[in-house]
Amino acid sequence: MPVRIELRRDAGRIGPTTGPWIRRKQVARVQGLETAEALAEVVTRKGETLGWGLMSPQSSIAARILTYGEAPPADDWLQTRLASALAARTHQGYDRQDTTGYRVVNSEGDGLPGLVVDRYDDDFVLQITTAPMAVRRTAIEAWFRAQGHDRLHVVLPQSAAKHEGFEPGVYRQHDASTLHFREYGIAFETPAPPSQKTGAYFDQRENRRTVARLAAAHGGPLLDVGCHIGGFALHAARAGAQAVGVDSSSLALEHAARNASANGLCGLSWALDDMFGPLLGGQNAAELAGPFGTIVLDPPKVATNKNNVDKAVDAMRRLVGRVAPRLAEGGHLVLCSCSHHLGRDHLDRVMATSAGTWTRVAMLGAGPDHPVMPGHREGEYLRVGVYRR
Ligand SMILES: C[S@@+](CC[C@H](N)C(=O)[O-])C[C@H]1O[C@@H](n2cnc3c(N)ncnc32)[C@H](O)[C@@H]1O
Incomplete structure (x- = not known):
């Protein structure tokens, strides 16, 4: 007997535009043996089939839809x-x-x-x-x-x-x-798993090129905060701008420095520091003082759920407050969020409530190798606001 997930009467609308996740609180009952191997037919209280999905017996997300409509997915x-x-x-x-x-x-x-x-x-x-x-x-x-x-x-x-x-x-x-x-001709090495993500942050690839163009056009150095293996900094250096990368991971910075020399790129330096602290750079104080033509702030996920979004906005505002005085006249500040809870409106809120008057010149996201299922809000997690004071 196929496994059936029967939804509650008040489960809300479920269909191709609402995203593929069926949360456990939307489920009235499961008929059949709930296993991770089985495909589940997702039905309404009236017995109408909405679609078929993969089951997660222990998760708060009970199922993830694979296909909408009556027909189950093919065996392959x-x-x-x-x-x-x-x-x-x-x-x-x-x-x-x-x-x-x-x-x-x-x-x-x-x-x-x-x-x-x-x-x-x-x-x-x-x-x-x-x-x-x-x-x-x-x-x-x-x-x-x-x-x-x-x-x-x-x-x-x-x-x-x-x-x-x-x-x-x-x-x-x-x-x-x-x-x-290689990324647009620049050779990178990065630690293999277990490490950050799968090893590198491919979602920022297209943005690294865009920001490098802005940095080179302004001419001033680029400050790359949360630089990991040096992505934004290396692209800026190849485009002709000097750059300083900051990260709290010494392993990431070792790779960043190796990547710079492997590509024969000069005008790059690296500082081990905590972006949520004063960001004064210790021994590298002079390099972090600015002024910078472009500043990238790419922190780790600061909002882990919808309840700590306000705290995350405050943390981002403090971060902007510490670095924005180091931005040169006419420069750009690039503010990144990799949490779907912290969306474009939140990034705008950070900047609108920071000192100075800011205008947004672009809102970027991940490249085409990161497709998103329409309606799946959680899948659209990367937002990159480019602002000018
Ligand atoms: C989203 S990743 C940045 C990706 C990178 N900008 C790129 O283009 O590949 C966040 C980075 O922030 C670093 N990080 C985490 N906590 C930090 C902290 N408190 N201070 C400085 N860097 C931090 C991580 O080591 C990681 O490299």
């Missing part, structure tokens, strides 16, 4: 969607010599909730964040191997594992402590 839905995701990147032009680091699978955006795959040259990092994807791990790995991609790193993060109920860990069958990739 997993393989078909993986093939379609890979083909989409080739059609978008990512599969080429000058950019070899890009996202191959973006979870719900590719119809594969709970699976993210990032490619670093010949290495593929598979990050699995839901129970139904964790039980399909062998099939996912087998598909990649069948395509000739056998340098696989499988990451099952601790926090997702706890929430969804699967074993966390990092698995690979080859030696690798470092991942390599």
Whole structure:
């Protein structure tokens, strides 16, 4: 007997425009054995089939819809969607010599909730964040191997594992402590998992180019706060601007410095500091004093749920307050949020309530290798506001 998830009468509207997540509080009852292996038919109280989804028996998200309507997905839905995701990147032009680091699978955006795959040259990092994807791990790995991609790193993060109920860990069958990739011709290396995200932040790729153009046009140096392996700083240096990168991770800064010299880029320096502190730079005080033509503020996720958004706005405002006096006349301040709770209106609120009068010249997001399923608000997490005082 197929598993059926019957929704409560007050579950609210559910359909292609409302996003694929069925929360447990929307569920009246489950008929059949609730397992991460089974596909569930999602039905209304009147028995009307809304769609079919993957079940997470222990999670507050009970199911994630794979397909809307009466017909269940075909048996090979997993393989078909993986093939379609890979083909989409080739059609978008990512599969080429000058950019070899890009996202191959973006979870719900590719119809594969709970699976993210990032490619670093010949290495593929598979990050699995839901129970139904964790039980399909062998099939996912087998598909990649069948395509000739056998340098696989499988990451099952601790926090997702706890929430969804699967074993966390990092698995690979080859030696690798470092991942390599090229981004518009710049060579990068970054620590392999366990590390930050899958290794690097591909979601900011297009923004690094845009900001580099602004930095070079202004001529003043760029301050890259939360620089990780030096992405914004290196792109700015290649475009002709000097840059200073700040991060609290000494490992990330070691890689940033190595990336600069591997590409023969000069005019770059790095400072180990806490962006939520005074940001005075210690021994690097002179380098952080400014004035800067461009300042990038790319913090870690500051709003983890909708209840701490106001606190996050305050923290961002304090951060802006400490660095904005170092911005040169006519320069740009680039304020990033990687939390879907902290959206474009919140970034505008930070700037509108900061000292000075600011205008927004652009609101950027992730590139085309990070597709979003329409209606899936949680999938649209990266917002990058570019402001001018
Ligand atoms: C969203 S990532 C930045 C990505 C990077 N800008 C890029 O383009 O690849 C956030 C960065 O902030 C750093 N970070 C986290 N907490 C920090 C803190 N308190 N002070 C400084 N850096 C911090 C992390 O090490 C990470 O590199």
